[in-house]
Amino acid sequence: MRLICTQKDLSSALSITNRAVGVNNTLPVLNNVLVKAEGKKLYFTATNLEIAISYWIEADIKNEGEITIPSKLLTSYINYLKDEKVDITLENGDSVLVKTSDSKTKIKGIAATEFPTIPVVEKEGGFTVSAKDLEFAIKQVAFAASMSSTRPILTGVFFNTSKDKLKMVATDSYRLAEKTLNIKNSTGDISCIIPVKTILELGAILSLLKEGGDIEVIVSKNQVFFSLNKTKITSRLIEGQFPNYQQVIPKTTKTSTNLNISELSLALKRINLFAKENNNKILLKLSKEGIMITTDVTQVGVGEVELKAKIDGEDNEIALNSQFMLDVLGNLETSEVTLKLGEKTNPAVFQPVNKEDYIHIIMPLKI
Numbered sequence: 001m002r003l004i005c006t007q008k009d010l011s012s013a014l015s016i017t018n019r020a021v022g023v024n025n026t027l028p029v030l031n032n033v034l035v036k037a038e039g040k041k042l043y044f045t046a047t048n049l050e051i052a053i054s055y056w057i058e059a060d061i062k063n064e065g066e067i068t069i070p071s072k073l074l075t076s077y078i079n080y081l082k083d084e085k086v087d088i089t090l091e092n093g094d095s096v097l098v099k100t101s102d103s104k105t106k107i108k109g110i111a112a113t114e115f116p117t118i119p120v121v122e123k124e125g126g127f128t129v130s131a132k133d134l135e136f137a138i139k140q141v142a143f144a145a146s147m148s149s150t151r152p153i154l155t156g157v158f159f160n161t162s163k164d165k166l167k168m169v170a171t172d173s174y175r176l177a178e179k180t181l182n183i184k185n186s187t188g189d190i191s192c193i194i195p196v197k198t199i200l201e202l203g204a205i206l207s208l209l210k211e212g213g214d215i216e217v218i219v220s221k222n223q224v225f226f227s228l229n230k231t232k233i234t235s236r237l238i239e240g241q242f243p244n245y246q247q248v249i250p251k252t253t254k255t256s257t258n259l260n261i262s263e264l265s266l267a268l269k270r271i272n273l274f275a276k277e278n279n280n281k282i283l284l285k286l287s288k289e290g291i292m293i294t295t296d297v298t299q300v301g302v303g304e305v306e307l308k309a310k311i312d313g314e315d316n317e318i319a320l321n322s323q324f325m326l327d328v329l330g331n332l333e334t335s336e337v338t339l340k341l342g343e344k345t346n347p348a349v350f351q352p353v354n355k356e357d358y359i360h361i362i363m364p365l366k367i
Contacts, residue, residue, distance in 0.1 A: 001065025001090035022048035032068035138203035146172035156193035
């Protein structure tokens with residue numbers, strides 16, 4: 001194998017595929033990226049056995065071939081090179097010689113035959129969705145998923161399609177986020193749970209690429225495949241039934257108000273200096289005078305903030321986790337948020353003003 005490509009293209013490819021390289025792998029080859037020269041393209045693939053990421057760049061291929069190279073080492077070395085042509089040659093079947101105009105180094109690799117086979121996802125259903133829409137939806141939903149392995153079903157993002165709509169849902173049982181997206185080319189209704197780690201990596205890659213266009217999503221019985229131009233991502237699915245989350249979304253509202261997100265966020269950050277001493281618990285009292293936000297007395301003191309607001313409906317109060325509120329406020333695309341309350345035992349509902357495609361609920365704490 002011998003090829004010539006640019007440092008910039010190499011760096012871009014490695015920064016994307018590197019995201020699938022795990023840490024403390026028991027199999028040494030999983031620390032490596034598979035580099036394959038074929039035709040006029042150089043393909044890169046990395047996997048941690050749960051997610052696989054592939055990317056390709058154009059290159060001047062002198063001789064075809066493939067090898068796996070330590071991903072972190074190769075990435076660091078390439079990033080230290082000047083933005084110029086890089087000559088890569090496979091030597092003795094297990095090392096690559098990397099040459100530029102002023103440098104030369106040899107990196108030992110592992111034979112490509114040792115690299116795990118990336119499964120081909122057999123299409124049982126699929127759709128296409130705007131890459132920009134999906135990137136933003138990931139920001140609005142993924143943070144609500146659980147990071148604890150005690151309930152694996154909650155460590156994923158639920159994808160549910162019906163006709164030309166996709167609902168993305170995540171919950172850790174204390175909060176829940178649902179985002180509705182428009183999709184195209186849908187082939188049958190789909191229900192699957194994708195690991196939140198996969199979704200977060202997808203979001204990070206979309207942010208890196210900053211590309212428009214559509215993403216093709218293919219779903220099989222136990223795997224999902226995302227395809228966008230040069231990038232391909234394959235991931236396992238989480239087995240099991242996602243909770244019937246619709247039953248916890250309040251159907252009635254007793255009290256509602258529209259709030260400026262910047263003002264509310266600033267108030268919460270101030271009150272959080274005291275609330276964090278009590279597991280971020282705060283009390284919101286809504287009345288005709290506005291909203292009073294207070295904390296319990298803690299070791300460092302007590303906080304109180306008053307916000308002017310027009311309250312529709314009856315007086316109400318609820319205790320919530322202030323950090324959960326800050327999480328959702330930081331991921332809304334509007335300047336105002338609608339807060340809806342029902343009974344004191346019902347969740348609080350947050351929605352961007354005049355936006356029906358997103359809903360976030362936070363379970364109440366004991367007052």
